[in-house]
Amino acid sequence: MSFDQAFEQLIGNEGRYSDNPKDPGNWSGGKVGVGTLDGTMWGVSAPVARAWGYKGRMQDLPLNMAKAIAKTKYWDVYQCDQFDDRIAFQVIDAAYNGGYPAKWLQQAAGVTVDGVIGAQTVKAVRSTDPMKIIMRFDAYRLKYMKDCQIWPDVSRGWVDRIANNLLLGAA
Known part of the structure; x- marks a missing residue:
């Protein structure tokens, strides 16, 4: 399985935008964005996206940015290859x-x-x-x-x- 294949499957688990306040992955504590709940998009939390330099609404996070984050922060770090x-x-x-x-x-x-x-x-x-x-x-x-x-x-x-x-x- 290549990273591209793994990412496609990963996104199948993650889905698109989520704003469940009971999921700590969605919660920013009001420190970023307009509201206190910025959510996740493609499984990327607002704090991770902001640390990556993303400044837009989480609902608009590009899939290619989520993919770059996944490759660098998760696939490569954990030596999945x-x-x-x-x-x-x-x-x-x-x-x-x-x-x-x-x-x-x-x-x-x-x-x-x-x-x-x-x-x-x-x-x-x-x-x-x-x-x-x-x-x-x-x-x-x-x-x-x-x-x-x-x-x-x-x-x-x-x-x-x-x-x-x-x-x-x-x-």
């Missing part, structure tokens, strides 16, 4: 959605958990059955989500997202 396509997608999706994807990947691979994907993590992931990595990774991700204080407010979408990811991983 180093992994089986199915694992790479799980990692970028988790990084984009929020949480601790490097730690979950390290736990899934059985290596020291330091939150930094380095040579040891890459080697361990590449030498383990991809389906085992995916199942463990998503299990750690679900446990994290369950413990989030906002779980009741956003759980339906998050559970659907993980279910879709598992189906994609099993393809």
Whole structure:
């Protein structure tokens, strides 16, 4: 899976504009934009877009900017090119959605958990059955989500997202 393919699938999970005040990814605390709730567009939160230099309304965020952010901030940082396509997608999706994807990947691979994907993590992931990595990774991700204080407010979408990811991983 190339980055372009992963991004297309990622946007299928994210959708377009969202302004759910109970989702912390949408909340800017009134620090940017006109209102207190700037939302997300293509899964990019207002604070991330502003840090990237975007000054417009979140509803108008260009898809190509979201793609550039995803490539630089998530795909490249987490070394997704180093992994089986199915694992790479799980990692970028988790990084984009929020949480601790490097730690979950390290736990899934059985290596020291330091939150930094380095040579040891890459080697361990590449030498383990991809389906085992995916199942463990998503299990750690679900446990994290369950413990989030906002779980009741956003759980339906998050559970659907993980279910879709598992189906994609099993393809």
